[in-house]
Amino acid sequence: MGDFWVFGYGSLMWRPGFAHTETERARLHGYRRSLCVRSWVHRGTRERPGLVLGLDRGGSCVGLAFRVPLELRDEVMAYLRERELVTSVYLERILPVRLADGRIVQAVCYIVDRAHVQYAGSLEEEAAADIVRGAVGQSGRNEDYVLSAVEHLAALDIRDHWMEAVARRLEAADSEETALQRGSGTSSRR
Template identity: 75%
Template sequence: MDDFWVFGYGSLMWRPGFAHVETRKARLFGYRRALCVHSHVHRGTPDRPGLVLGLDRGGSCIGLAFRVPGDLSGEVIAYLRERELVTNVYLERRLPVRLHGGPVVEALAYVVDRTHPQYAGHLDPEHAALRVSGAVGQSGRNEEYVLNTLAHLKALGIRDHWLEAVAARITDSWPDGAGLSSPPPRP
């Protein structure tokens, strides 16, 4: 099998967890990074769900594309399915992405299933911040998830204006900007 590409837009960018031989910035058209998935375990509870990222329809998303050797396809796809398809809120798709300074390639990506009960829908920054603020799950505070994601994006030179607007509303509600001075966790 030939080498293939995987598109990461969230934690896959700084913690891919699979072998790859090349990493390139890439843009996926037709989908945007959004806090559109209710988290009932890692960043919230069933009584007070938080929000985590998904690729939702509309706009475009800058992320990272990873080129995976073809001989590792079975191993890498199995790993990604175990990681991304736990509750089946994401759909596995092969979508065209434009590599920065290069061609369009087909990449494996995980997009949100809009029919899944965990789909939160399209939220404006104000409503997303309200759902994130105060939600806590097994992996910690939902605010930390958003702010760490934004710090990682910034470190990679990637701007996400919508996520920045959500983060601004979250930090405005935190006393003394708590948690803002800590660096993102190491991958």
């Protein structure tokens, strides 16, 4: 057993938080990036849950794969499990990912557990935007989380049309709200 790989599809891509020796663009087949996890702490509350990213079945997902030296395996796996498995909404799996250079490697992936109470299911763009809009948790506004994720993906030259469509709906709603508030003489600052 040698070095191992970790697949990132969300914040792990721009904030991995662990040592690695190589980063490669990668595609995971059979799963897609989706706002399919109800957030009750960081981006919402139990009364007004928000949505955060998960890997859900179907399609494929472009992300980043990180190569980790064997000698750091225990340390990195402990870190990942503490970060990703807090509420057990994600399942740890070893799945094949195709790197940009054509290599296929086995990578640690965290996929959503569809049986978990926090699983929100497969949502249409409008439904996802409606849930995200107005949800706030300990880490801030859910809209900020989604818009930031889309910006980070764009910076990595990764297109996710579904996420971009959700972001457009959020921005359009924000523009409408700002226009309405200006018309009534109130500020849109929160």
